[in-house]
Amino acid sequence: MSEVQRKKYSDQEKNNIFDNEFMPHIDSMYNFGYRLTFDEDDAKDLVQDTYLKAYRFINSFEQGTNAKAWLFRILKNSFINDYRKKSKQPAKVDYQDVETYYNSDDVDYGITTDLRVDAVKDMLGDEISNALNSLAVDFRTVIILCDLEGFTYEEMAKILDIPIGTVRSRLHRARNLLKEKLRSYAQNMGYKTDEDEDE
Amino acid sequence: MDNKSAASGERKLTCQDVSKCFQLLESILDGENLPNSKEVMDEKLAKCAPCFEHYHLEQAIREVLKTKCTKQSTPAELIANIREKIQEIK
Numbered sequence: 001m002s003e004v005q006r007k008k009y010s011d012q013e014k015n016n017i018f019d020n021e022f023m024p025h026i027d028s029m030y031n032f033g034y035r036l037t038f039d040e041d042d043a044k045d046l047v048q049d050t051y052l053k054a055y056r057f058i059n060s061f062e063q064g065t066n067a068k069a070w071l072f073r074i075l076k077n078s079f080i081n082d083y084r085k086k087s088k089q090p091a092k093v094d095y096q097d098v099e100t101y102y103n104s105d106d107v108d109y110g111i112t113t114d115l116r117v118d119a120v121k122d123m124l125g126d127e128i129s130n131a132l133n134s135l136a137v138d139f140r141t142v143i144i145l146c147d148l149e150g151f152t153y154e155e156m157a158k159i160l161d162i163p164i165g166t167v168r169s170r171l172h173r174a175r176n177l178l179k180e181k182l183r184s185y186a187q188n189m190g191y192k193t194d195e196d197e198d199e
Numbered sequence: 200m201d202n203k204s205a206a207s208g209e210r211k212l213t214c215q216d217v218s219k220c221f222q223l224l225e226s227i228l229d230g231e232n233l234p235n236s237k238e239v240m241d242e243k244l245a246k247c248a249p250c251f252e253h254y255h256l257e258q259a260i261r262e263v264l265k266t267k268c269t270k271q272s273t274p275a276e277l278i279a280n281i282r283e284k285i286q287e288i289k
Contacts, residue, residue: 125267147264
């Protein structure tokens, strides 16, 4: 995913790469853009901008390597550098704050949530989506990349420009926050939690 | 403890190394290839109630995220717009 120019593709090669390696990821890219911005027009702009940059810098992409991760990295950088600067409503927590406050790899894995497996399985799609969407953008991003898009820790580290240890700890924190959201939904739905049972 | 762990009878009710175990189980669920991961995981799930509970909750969370999260349809005009813009910069 280095941006060092490696190749000098012909126009036909460029078109082949664009059509066969970049365009098949358009749905994932649009959904990523939408989950970052929650706005159809902003997501379209972000994806369009990403594909234009991808074409412009196509010589730094090595054919046959991980196009999806390469494109996701461009979109994430566009979101931070372009969209966030233009946006009148910056997200509650931005990436820079996260680097400062949440990037410790020292995570307490002992914190557990009294959320039950059957309650999670009975959740509606909208409840799962709302819980995910309510997370700060950095936590939302790692869950999208890992659970929705299936990227490995190594790929996520490259997309986000952070060490693998930070990917792991941020994911753990993100899922804990998600579990807390789901636990309140579960309680509202009338599911018993271990907490209720202990009373 | 719920029925699953109580029914197992033989699982420890406390985990001696929660941090290490949970981190390992989460990495396995995330598809990381760790040496002897299958054996280590099977042993933990068979012998430790907190590990068993944690594994199945984490697995359920991943499953609902993967299968139930609402997906947006890509607007039809987006692809055409991208191709048009590419023609302009060629």
